[in-house]
Amino acid sequence: MTSSEAGRFDAIVIGGGHNGLACAAALGRTGRKVLVLEAADRLGGAAGTHEFAPGFRVSSLAHILNRLHPEMVAGLDLRKHGLALSAGAIPSVALSSAGDPLVLDGAYGERLDGTIDAADRSGWSELRSLLFRQAGILKPFLSRRPPDLGAMSLGQASLLGSAALSLRRLGKEEMREFLRMVLMNVADVLDEHVGDDRLKGLVAFDATLGAHLGPRSPTSLLGLYYRLAGEVAGVTGAQALPKGGMGAVAAALARAAEAAGCKLRPSAVVGRIMVEKGRACGVTLDDGEEIRARTVVSAINPVTTFLDLVGPRHVDTGFVRRLGHIRMKGDAAKLHLALDAPPRFAGLAEEAHRGRLVIAPSVDHVEKAFNPAKYGAYSPEPVMEITLPSLGDPSLAPAGACVLSAVVQFAPYALKQGWEAGKPKFLAAIMAVLECHAPGIGRSVQHAELLTPADIEARFRMPGGHWHHGEMQVDQMLMNRPVHGADGYDTPLDGLFLAGAGSHPGGGISGAPGWNAAKRVVEVRG
Ligand SMILES: Cc1cc2nc3c(=O)[nH]c(=O)nc-3n(C[C@H](O)[C@H](O)[C@H](O)COP(=O)(O)OP(=O)(O)OC[C@H]3O[C@@H](n4cnc5c(N)ncnc54)[C@H](O)[C@@H]3O)c2cc1C
Known part of the structure; x- marks a missing residue:
């Protein structure tokens, strides 16, 4: 069955996730x-964003x-299309298992609260600056198309040149330090600079978030560089909550795409290219409808x-063999709690509850939470990142009530006992950890939704x-992402892009792959 839409489109984008929308909007703006x-x-x-209760x-x-991606935010005029943050940058809070929490304010711990000692304060200040400088070297690589090893364009050669220049600007000692550190594990790097368990736990958690790595796994520092190369509202290392939840970011992108003349069709499952x-x-x-176009972009x-x-x-x-070797078994679960009142985390000032609360009290906690995941078991004492988004955006919960949103690790995709049996037990383990930090929270739960990787x-x-x-991880990044032969958004098939x-x-919610892919399509297809 050929569609009435046949011949009407220059490009089809498969997948309306935020990257597909960013790519479509950018292509639409070229007149396609x-x-x-x-x-x-x-x-x-x-x-x-969804209603879970x-x-x-x-x-x-x-x-x-x-x-x-700042270039995308500006290029698609996302603020005009409704992108709004529910407050400015939010702090991070490292919750402790024994004592006071530690509040990190400003861009990734620019300011620490008074609970940390002088030696760790200055050790952190040094390490933080070093990490930002090093992440800055990688930033151009992590925002643009990766260099094409076979046929490097002038632009790509100049990208490499400017990275070499940034390295030189660091000076000999710092250059050596960067080359020493870049493939290290985050735990060893932290040990060299700071002693505070809360701070080290939080940074170790961030470096391994979304990855199948523990803080002592080789190269785990890379995850931290990736994070510190990011920015929000012009501030590198900042973090923010979108007003209306993350769906509002996708809605702004969808409006930008529609304003650029794109047609958006939900409930349309692509069965074949x-x-x-x-x-x-x-x-x-899936229903047999055929739609033709000169360019197909897959954002799935x-x-x-x-x-x-x-x-x-x-x-x-x-190529098929390389695809089969891509590692992609997730370890992060998502927990949503409908609470009848805002929870109180022990020792935390009321205002700090609006921040990102991390339960990862030490590097060992994160490492021990990771260990079972290697063998198909969930962490009995999971580590997690919690937000209470309705505190800053009351539209998300009924009056007086509160939403808790948490990313919880480690929950291996292929749980040995199966998620049907494992899920209630994992939820109980998460609630036990939460109860230690916010006593009484369990009694306040009206509804819980736990999404495992499955x-x-x-x-x-x-x-x-x-x-x-x-x-x-390093073997699945840059020109090896997703695999050689489909890197830099090109694919072995003419007319097909990723x-x-x-x-x-x-x-991560960056829009960078989608935005860069659109540029590549324009470059290749004219
Ligand atoms: C538990 C968890 C927590 C996370 N937390 C954060 C966070 O706090 N901050 C952050 O920056 N990142 C976070 N991430 C990562 C982030 O959500 C993803 O990296 C990002 O959303 C991927 O975007 P995408 O557009 O590339 O893909 P997707 O969002 O996966 O979009 C792909 C789209 O394609 C559609 N699709 C698939 N197959 C077909 C088909 N055959 N036909 C048509 N459509 C199809 C899908 O329905 C989907 O809408 C988190 C991820 C997880 C799993």
């Missing part, structure tokens, strides 16, 4: 006629912004794109329930 096909009945993918709304998966003579020439929906998972939608017979076997895969079409649509988090630079 663009169609976005989204399988779910709403746009946004993992950047959504009557009157309680929450960011469905991603809940904190820390890396929105049509290939003729080695060229992608359109898609077939790369493995799904090639193995399910294109089909292995259209690409070479080496739930995330099923509900959001994210294979493995993986944060980044593929591990962010644009989702599985592509460079990776996941």
